[in-house]
Amino acid sequence: MKAKTYLRILFGTLVLLFALAVGYVYYFIEHYPPPFTNRISLDAKLKYIRNNIDVNKIDTFIVGSSIGLNNVIGSILEKESKCVKHAVNLSVYEATTLEAEQLMQLTKTFPNLKRIIYSAQYSDLPHPWRYENFDANTYIGYMNHTLSWWRLLKFYFKACNNLLFCYERSQKWENKHMQPDKFTSLLFDHTCSVPLKIYKQKGVGGRWYLPHPPIMHIESFRAIARMAKSAKEHGIYFYVAHQPYRPELYKKHKSVRDGIAYFDQKVTEAIKEYNGTLIKLQNLPLNNSHFADRTHLNDRGSAISTKAVAKAIDNREKEK
Numbered sequence: 001m002k003a004k005t006y007l008r009i010l011f012g013t014l015v016l017l018f019a020l021a022v023g024y025v026y027y028f029i030e031h032y033p034p035p036f037t038n039r040i041s042l043d044a045k046l047k048y049i050r051n052n053i054d055v056n057k058i059d060t061f062i063v064g065s066s067i068g069l070n071n072v073i074g075s076i077l078e079k080e081s082k083c084v085k086h087a088v089n090l091s092v093y094e095a096t097t098l099e100a101e102q103l104m105q106l107t108k109t110f111p112n113l114k115r116i117i118y119s120a121q122y123s124d125l126p127h128p129w130r131y132e133n134f135d136a137n138t139y140i141g142y143m144n145h146t147l148s149w150w151r152l153l154k155f156y157f158k159a160c161n162n163l164l165f166c167y168e169r170s171q172k173w174e175n176k177h178m179q180p181d182k183f184t185s186l187l188f189d190h191t192c193s194v195p196l197k198i199y200k201q202k203g204v205g206g207r208w209y210l211p212h213p214p215i216m217h218i219e220s221f222r223a224i225a226r227m228a229k230s231a232k233e234h235g236i237y238f239y240v241a242h243q244p245y246r247p248e249l250y251k252k253h254k255s256v257r258d259g260i261a262y263f264d265q266k267v268t269e270a271i272k273e274y275n276g277t278l279i280k281l282q283n284l285p286l287n288n289s290h291f292a293d294r295t296h297l298n299d300r301g302s303a304i305s306t307k308a309v310a311k312a313i314d315n316r317e318k319e320k
Helices: 003-031 040-052 074-080 097-109 136-143 149-159 163-177 218-233 247-252 254-272 299-317
Strands: 060-064 087-089 115-120 237-242 277-280
Touching (some): 060 097, 074 299, 097 136, 097 218, 115 299, 218 237, 218 254, 237 254, 237 299, 277 299
Parallel strands (some): 060 087
C-alpha cells in the first residue's frame, strides 16, 4: 500500500471516529444527564433546571439529602402555601450537612429567592464530608444560560470524556432511575422533587427496622449555623425541616428519641441568632403506610409532611 493511500485511510478513520464520538456526546447530553459531578441526582437536576425552569420565578429553595428529595415535594408546597409560588428542590442523594452547605451556593442561580428549606434527619449529620471539585460558578452559569458557547462546549466535553462511563450510565438510566418504586428514582415533579411510590416493607431490609446510631458531628451544626447566617445576610428566610422517624422505631428505641431531641436542641442553638426556624415533624399523624423505610416518606407521607412545612412557613411569614 502506498504511503499516501495509507495516510488517507488512517486520517479518514480518525475523522470518522471523532465524528462518531461527537455524535454520541450530542445524543447523550440530549437524552441523559451528563456526568458533571460525581452525583447523578445533581447532574440530573442541573440539566432539568437548565431545560425546564425559569430561574427568575423561583422563590423557594429546598436542599438536603434524599430526605429532602423525597420528603419535601415542591409541587405540593406550591399548592398548600400562600407564600410559596415557585419552588425548586436541589437536594442530592446522600448529601451530608456540609455538602448541603455547598449546594446552597447554587442559590445564586435564583435572583428572587425568598426562603431556603433544609430538610434533614439526624442521620445526615455524622460526617464532615464535602464535595471535591465543586464548581458552583460553572453550575450556576449552566443553569441560567450565562456560560459562553466555548465554556459550555468545554463543560460538555469534560463531562463526557469517558464515553464508556456515559454509555454505562445510559444503559442503567431507565431501570434504575425512571422507576417510581425504587429509592434511586429520579422521576422529578416540575420542581425536581421525587415522590416515592414504595408501600411495602419487602425488599427494604434493614432500612426498615434498624435505627441509625445517634452520631452527629459538631461541624454539621456549625455548617447549619453558617447556612442560617448566610440566609439572614441576604434577607432570606431559613427553615430546618426535621423530618420524622418511623414511629415504631421512635417509640421502641431510646437512642432514636435521644438523637432527635439532641438534633432539635443543637439546631435551635445554631440558628437562633440568625432568626432561623426549626420545623419539628416527628409528631405528625403518620404510620407505617406513610413510610418507604425508617426515614424516607413515600408519596402518601411526603404529602402530609410537606403540608405541615407549608403551614409552618405561612405562620412564620405572616408575622412580617
